[in-house]
Amino acid sequence: MNTSVDTSLRPxxxxxxxxxxxxxxxxDNRHRQAYxxxxxxxxxxxxxxxxxxxxxxxxELSEVFEAPHEVVQPGVDAAMGDFARxxxxxxxxxxxxxxxxxxxxxxxxHRPDDRDLHATTAGDVVVLRPVRDCGCVDDYNGWAxxxxxxxxxxxxxxEYDSDDTAAALRARCAPWSSSDRADLPAAFGVREAKVGxxxxxxxxxxxxxxxRHRLDGLDxxxxxxxxxxxxxxxxxxxxxxAVTARAFSRGDRLVLGDVASSIDVDERQLRRLGIDExxxxxxxxxxxxxxxxxxxxxxxxxxxxxxxxxxxxxARRRLWTxxxxxxxxxxxxxxxxGDRLIWDDPDPASALDRALS
Amino acid sequence: xxxxxxxxxxxxxxxxxxPRSDPDDRRRVGPFVAGRxxxxxxxxxxxxxxxxGSCLRDLLVPDDQLAGSPGDEPxxxxxxxxxxxxxxxxxxxxxxxxxxxNTITGDAVAPYVLWEMTRVLLDSGPDSVTxxxxxxxxxxxxxxxLCGAPHSDKSTLAAWLIHRGWAFLSDDISLLDVSDPxxxxxxxxxxxxxxxxxxxxxxxxxxxxxxPDDEHDEVLIPAxxxxxxxxxxxxxxVVFPSSSSVAEAGLTPQTPAKAxxxxxxxxxxxxxxxxxxxxxxxxVVTNVPAYWLRFENLDAAHETLAGLVDGAGTSDPDRATRExxx
Numbered sequence: 001m002n003t004s005v006d007t008s009l010r011p012x013x014x015x016x017x018x019x020x021x022x023x024x025x026x027x028d029n030r031h032r033q034a035y036x037x038x039x040x041x042x043x044x045x046x047x048x049x050x051x052x053x054x055x056x057x058x059x060e061l062s063e064v065f066e067a068p069h070e071v072v073q074p075g076v077d078a079a080m081g082d083f084a085r086x087x088x089x090x091x092x093x094x095x096x097x098x099x100x101x102x103x104x105x106x107x108x109x110h111r112p113d114d115r116d117l118h119a120t121t122a123g124d125v126v127v128l129r130p131v132r133d134c135g136c137v138d139d140y141n142g143w144a145x146x147x148x149x150x151x152x153x154x155x156x157x158x159e160y161d162s163d164d165t166a167a168a169l170r171a172r173c174a175p176w177s178s179s180d181r182a183d184l185p186a187a188f189g190v191r192e193a194k195v196g197x198x199x200x201x202x203x204x205x206x207x208x209x210x211x212r213h214r215l216d217g218l219d220x221x222x223x224x225x226x227x228x229x230x231x232x233x234x235x236x237x238x239x240x241x242a243v244t245a246r247a248f249s250r251g252d253r254l255v256l257g258d259v260a261s262s263i264d265v266d267e268r269q270l271r272r273l274g275i276d277e278x279x280x281x282x283x284x285x286x287x288x289x290x291x292x293x294x295x296x297x298x299x300x301x302x303x304x305x306x307x308x309x310x311x312x313x314x315a316r317r318r319l320w321t322x323x324x325x326x327x328x329x330x331x332x333x334x335x336x337x338g339d340r341l342i343w344d345d346p347d348p349a350s351a352l353d354r355a356l357s
Numbered sequence: 358x359x360x361x362x363x364x365x366x367x368x369x370x371x372x373x374x375x376p377r378s379d380p381d382d383r384r385r386v387g388p389f390v391a392g393r394x395x396x397x398x399x400x401x402x403x404x405x406x407x408x409x410g411s412c413l414r415d416l417l418v419p420d421d422q423l424a425g426s427p428g429d430e431p432x433x434x435x436x437x438x439x440x441x442x443x444x445x446x447x448x449x450x451x452x453x454x455x456x457x458x459n460t461i462t463g464d465a466v467a468p469y470v471l472w473e474m475t476r477v478l479l480d481s482g483p484d485s486v487t488x489x490x491x492x493x494x495x496x497x498x499x500x501x502x503l504c505g506a507p508h509s510d511k512s513t514l515a516a517w518l519i520h521r522g523w524a525f526l527s528d529d530i531s532l533l534d535v536s537d538p539x540x541x542x543x544x545x546x547x548x549x550x551x552x553x554x555x556x557x558x559x560x561x562x563x564x565x566x567x568x569p570d571d572e573h574d575e576v577l578i579p580a581x582x583x584x585x586x587x588x589x590x591x592x593x594x595v596v597f598p599s600s601s602s603v604a605e606a607g608l609t610p611q612t613p614a615k616a617x618x619x620x621x622x623x624x625x626x627x628x629x630x631x632x633x634x635x636x637x638x639x640x641v642v643t644n645v646p647a648y649w650l651r652f653e654n655l656d657a658a659h660e661t662l663a664g665l666v667d668g669a670g671t672s673d674p675d676r677a678t679r680e681x682x683x
Binding site: 014016018020021023024025027029032034035036150 | 446612613614615617618621622624631632635636639642643
C-alpha cells in the first residue's frame with residue numbers, strides 16, 4: 001500500500017462500539033443508525049479504535065490470521081472504504097488521503113450534485129455500493145430529511161435523499177401538505193415511504209405493505225408517492241377490498257400480481273413482452289364485478305399472479321387484506337378465478353405473460 | 358388572526374393561536390400517568406372526554422396512589438374543536454395552553470393525546486430506563502419483549518397472548534430498567550394496544566359494538582378489556598416476531614450482535630440519549646437471550662412462547678447454530 005502521509009483515521013466521536021461475542025456492532029448516534037460488522041471488518045475496526053494506522057492494521061491482521069500482506073490488504077482497504085463511505089471515520093490529519101483509502105475501482109460513486117444525473121431516467125444515478133464479496137456493513141440509510149403529508153386519517157412520512165427530491169415531493173404532493181410535526185413516529189399510525197436513489201434505481205419503499213418499487217427517475221418515484229397518498233386516504237366502498245398487490249397491463253388486459261420481495265422482476269423482460277406496470281399500492285377490487293380501481297379509473301381484472309410461494313394456500317394467504325372478513329372474501333374470489341390465478345411459475349415475467357395472454 | 362380555512366397556515370402563528378373555549382365550560386378526566394408525569398385531559402365535549410377516558414383507562418392513577426402523586430402539577434391536555442365544522446379535521450390539542458397538534462380528525466384525537474403523553478415520557482425518562490419500540494407481556498412473573506419494526510404484528514400478538522392469559526406490561530413503547538445488567542426489568546407503561554381492526558379483535562373483545570368499525574385499519578384497545586395487567590417483571594427473553602408460512606415457523610436463537618442491531622433500530626427517535634440507549638441494549642442482549650419467532654398463526658406463537666417461558670423451549674433441534682434473520 002502506498003501512502004504519502006501516515007494519515008490517522010479514527011472513529012467519529014459520535015460512533016459507539018459494542019463488542020459482543022467477537023462481533024462488533026456500531027451505533028452512529030448522529031444519524032441514529034446501527035451497523036453490524038462481519039469478522040474481518042470487526043477486526044479492522046477494533047484496530048482503528050486502538051489508534052493503529054492502516055499499515056499497522058494490515059501488519060497486525062496478517063500476523064493474527066497468518067496470511068500474507070497482499071491477501072489481507074484488499075480486505076482492510078474495503079473495510080476502511082466502507083467505514084469512510086458511511087461517515088464513521090474522522091481524519092485526524094486531513095492533509096493527503098492515501099490512494100488506497102479511496103474506494104476501490106469496483107465501487108460506483110454517487111454524485112448528488114450533478115443535476116444532469118437527476119434529469120435522466122435511464123438508471124444512471126447510482127449509489128455507492130459494494131460488490132457482493134466485499135460487503136462489510138449490513139445497512140445504510142443516507143436519508144437527508146423527512147416531510148409529512150396527510151391523507152385521510154393517515155400521516156405519511158416521506159424520507160428523501162436530497163433537496164431536489166424534497167422540492168419535487170412538495171410540488172407534486174402539495175394537495176396533501178400537512179403541518180404535522182416531523183417527529184411523529186412510525187408506530188403512531190404513520191405510514192412511511194422513502195424516495196431516494198438506491199441500488200441504481202429510484203425506489204419507493206412502503207412499510208406496512210409489501211409493495212416495493214424500483215423506478216427509473218425521480219419524477220416517476222414522486223408520482224408513485226402521490227399515487228400512494230391518493231390511494232391510502234380514499235374511502236372504501238362496501239363491496240370492495242383493498243389488496244396489497246402490483247398491477248400489470250398489456251393492451252386492455254390487467255393482472256394483479258404479488259411478487260415476493262426477494263425475487264427480482266426483470267423489467268427489461270417485461271418491456272420486451274410489452275407488459276407495463278401501473279404504479280399502485282393498494283388497488284381496490286370490487287368483488288361483485290371483478291373490477292379493479294386505482295387512481296380514478298376502473299379496469300376489468302384479467303387474472304392474478306403470485307410468485308414466490310410454495311403452495312396455493314400460501315399464495316392465497318399472500319394476497320392478504322386487512323381483516324378476516326375481507327381476507328375470506330378475497331380468497332373466495334381468487335379461488336373462483338380458476339386458471340386465471342397463476343401461482344406455480346417461479347419467474348415473474350413468464351407468469352405475467354401467461355396471465356395476460 | 359389566522360384564516361381558519363387555510364390548512365397551510367404558518368406553523369409559528371398556529372402555535373400562538375390560543376385555546377378558544379371558556380375554561381368554565383371544560384370538563385376533565387384523569388389523572389393519567391406516563392412515566393414520571395401525570396396528565397389531565399380537558400374538553401368541552403363530554404363524548405370526547407368519555408372516549409379518551411375509556412381508551413386510556415389503564416393509565417389512570419390508581420385511587421390509592423392519588424395522594425402520593427408526584428409533586429409537580431399535572432400537565433393539562435386540552436382537546437378543542439375550534440376549526441369550522443365543515444373541515445374534516447377540526448380538532449386541536451393543546452398542552453398547558455400551547456398548541457401541539459392541529460387539523461386532527463375526530464377519530465385521531467385519542468391517538469394524538471396518547472402520543473403527547475408518550476412524547477413527554479420519552480423526553481423526560483430517567484437514565485436507568487431505556488425505551489424501546491416493543492411490546493411486553495408477562496407469564497408466571499417473567500417478561501418477554503416483543504421487539505421489531507412497525508407493522509410486524511407485535512401488538513396483535515401481544516393482544517392475543519393477553520387474551521390467552523398472559524399479563525400486559527406495555528405496548529409500542531416498553532421501558533427497560535438496566536440499572537442491574539444481570540437482572541433487566543421491564544416497567545409497566547399501560548398504553549392501549551394498537552391492533553389492526555380484524556376478526557382477531559372480534560375474537561378477543563366481548564363487547565364488539567364498542568370497537569370502532571371497519572373504516573379504520575387500527576384501533577386502540579385498553580389491555581384490561583382483554584385480560585390481566587402486570588407490574589414490573591424481570592426480562593427473560595427478547596423476541597422478534599414475524600408471521601410466516603408453516604414451513605418456516607419456529608423459534609431461532611439470535612446472536613447478541615444481530616439482536617442488538619435489530620433492537621437498536623427500534624429505539625425511538627425522541628429517546629433522550631441514543632448512545633446510552635445503545636449500550637443499555639447491548640447489556641440487555643448480552644444477558645438476555647434473543648430469538649427470531651416465525652409464526653404461522655397466533656395460537657402457534659402462543660404455544661411457542663409459553664414453552665420458551667416455561668423452560669421447555671421449542672427451538673428447532675436441527676439448527677445447532679444461531680442464524681441471521683430471513
